[in-house]
Amino acid sequence: MRRRLLLSTLAVAVVAILTLGIPLAYAAHKLVHEEAARSLDREASAIAEGVAFSLVAHRPVTGEVIAREYPGRHISIVLPDGRTLTAGPPRAGSALTATAAHGGIRVRVSRPEAEVSADALRLMLLIGSLALLGVAVTVGLAMVQARKLTVPLVDLAETADRLGSGNARPRRRRYGIPEVDRVAEVLDRSAVRIADLLANSREFASDASHQLRTPLTALSMRLEEMIDAADYPDVVREEGAAAVAQTERLVAVVEQLLSRARHDRTGAAVAAPIDEIIAQQVEEWRPIFRRAGRDVRIVGERDLVGMTNPEGLSQIVATLLDNSLMHGAGTVTIRTRPYASSVLVEVGDEGEGIPPELEPRIFERSISGGRGTGLGLYLARSLATVDGNRLELIQARPAVFGVHLRQVAEVRLAEERVVMGPA
Numbered sequence: 001m002r003r004r005l006l007l008s009t010l011a012v013a014v015v016a017i018l019t020l021g022i023p024l025a026y027a028a029h030k031l032v033h034e035e036a037a038r039s040l041d042r043e044a045s046a047i048a049e050g051v052a053f054s055l056v057a058h059r060p061v062t063g064e065v066i067a068r069e070y071p072g073r074h075i076s077i078v079l080p081d082g083r084t085l086t087a088g089p090p091r092a093g094s095a096l097t098a099t100a101a102h103g104g105i106r107v108r109v110s111r112p113e114a115e116v117s118a119d120a121l122r123l124m125l126l127i128g129s130l131a132l133l134g135v136a137v138t139v140g141l142a143m144v145q146a147r148k149l150t151v152p153l154v155d156l157a158e159t160a161d162r163l164g165s166g167n168a169r170p171r172r173r174r175y176g177i178p179e180v181d182r183v184a185e186v187l188d189r190s191a192v193r194i195a196d197l198l199a200n201s202r203e204f205a206s207d208a209s210h211q212l213r214t215p216l217t218a219l220s221m222r223l224e225e226m227i228d229a230a231d232y233p234d235v236v237r238e239e240g241a242a243a244v245a246q247t248e249r250l251v252a253v254v255e256q257l258l259s260r261a262r263h264d265r266t267g268a269a270v271a272a273p274i275d276e277i278i279a280q281q282v283e284e285w286r287p288i289f290r291r292a293g294r295d296v297r298i299v300g301e302r303d304l305v306g307m308t309n310p311e312g313l314s315q316i317v318a319t320l321l322d323n324s325l326m327h328g329a330g331t332v333t334i335r336t337r338p339y340a341s342s343v344l345v346e347v348g349d350e351g352e353g354i355p356p357e358l359e360p361r362i363f364e365r366s367i368s369g370g371r372g373t374g375l376g377l378y379l380a381r382s383l384a385t386v387d388g389n390r391l392e393l394i395q396a397r398p399a400v401f402g403v404h405l406r407q408v409a410e411v412r413l414a415e416e417r418v419v420m421g422p423a
Contacts, residue, residue: 025124032120033096036111040098043070044109048102051077055105063087073109080104152180159187163194170195269307269387271408274336274343277310281317282334289325289332296321300336306343306405312383313345313403316391319380320347320401327351328399342404346394353397362393377401 047066054061066075067087074095077085080103095110152175159171170188174181278298286296306313317334324332330350337344354362365378377391384391390404 024127028123028127029117029120032123033116036096036116036119037098040073040096040109040111041100043073044098044100044107045102047075047077047109048100048105048107051079051105051107052103055079055103061085070109072115073111075110076108078106148175148177149180151175152177152184156180156183156187159184159191163187163191269309269389269406271305272308272310272313274304274306274313274345274405275302277313278317278334278336278345281314281321285318285321285325289321292325294325294329294331296332296334298334298336300334300346301338302336304336304338304343305408306345306389307408308387308389308405309383312387313405316380316383316403317345317347319376320403323376323401324349324351324399338407339404342389342406345403345405346400347402348395348400349398351398353395353399354393356396359393359396363391 047070050066051061061077061079063075063077063085064087066077066085067073070088073088074091075085075087077087079085091110091112094113096113096116097108097110099106099108101107155173155175162169170191171184172188173184175184282296282298289296321332324347328349328351332347332349335344335346335348337346363377363381365375381391384403388406392402392404394400394402
């Protein structure tokens with residue numbers, strides 16, 4: 001592009017010189033001759049007046065004096081008494097001539113045509129030099145402008161290539177050219193969007209692997225129990241029904257993850273019976289805890305109803321049980337009770353609890369006390385927030401987590417306030 005711009009600029013300059021050069025040379029030649037003729041007219045008049053004044057003053061008039069005053073001119077003076085004076089070099093070849101008369105004195109002044117042509121040639125050479133200087137300046141400016149245009153374009157091409165290779169870090173470079181800066185700004189915005197998409201894809205992959213691990217473990221345990229009880233049809237039938245239910249919950253988990261991947265944060269909270277959700281999770285997790293020599297028990301008030309997505313609350317409770325199984329010790333207690341304007345579900349164990357250095361960051365992504373991935377509590381809090389609920393650490397040592405679920409009465413009261421509020 002730089003070469004094409006330089007060649008096009010040079011071609012325009014050459015065409016301009018050729019188009020304007022001939023008329024300009026002709027005009028310069030004519031101008032020099034006209035100015036030379038006017039100059040000779042003035043000289044002839046001045047000589048005639050000077051000779052007349054000298055004769056009146058009775059001063060001698062000689063050709064040598066006049067030749068010194070007007071060098072390079074051939075001058076012929078006819079006096080009133082008929083005498084003729086000459087001064088300057090003799091005429092040779094064509095000449096430019098001017099005449100004048102004053103008080104009976106006639107003066108003719110001649111200048112060689114070659115001298116006038118030489119003056120015209122020098123003027124044209126000066127004009128040509130200025131034209132060449134203008135071409136050189138134009139080419140220099142074209143080179144600067146070409147570099148100013150091509151360097152940003154090369155840089156933008158490298159940026160686009162980086163985006164295509166997966167390096168989505170915006171460069172935030174500007175070049176002082178409005179059109180190019182707009183392209184750079186669009187590429188930077190695209191880089192930010194691509195970076196967000198890549199981050200969301202990575203988060204989705206890690207979230208999916210973590211959230212699917214728990215139900216798949218429970219499902220595999222059901223299938224193992226079915227294999228162990230192959231000789232007992234009733235047990236196989238019961239375990240098969242439980243496996244189907246677990247599969248349905250697994251499908252719900254996948255739908256939740258896909259909803260998160262689509263940035264769907266509207267939630268699907270309904271008035272759900274808390275006891276049924278907790279009982280279903282305890283039934284699935286109790287065999288795993290018993291294999292580890294531990295137990296899960298349910299205490300607190302019964303028949304409580306909270307606003308939540310049943311699948312989401314199941315995932316939260318399953319995450320807290322899995323966290324207790326991996327990091328805690330002793331019996332796990334699930335306690336349900338009313339708390340202020342919410343229904344509180346507490347999950348705690350008898351282990352050593354959370355280290356003090358991890359306590360302020362326990363819900364951050366990738367924060368783990370050891371063997372975990374650091375995603376469970378982060379995702380559990382995200383699921384609670386989607387439904388307008390809250391997951392928090394109530395006690396650090398031993399660890400007790402609490403899920404605050406909105407009460408149905410509070411939700412209805414809030415809706416009535418919105419409906420009955422001022423228009």
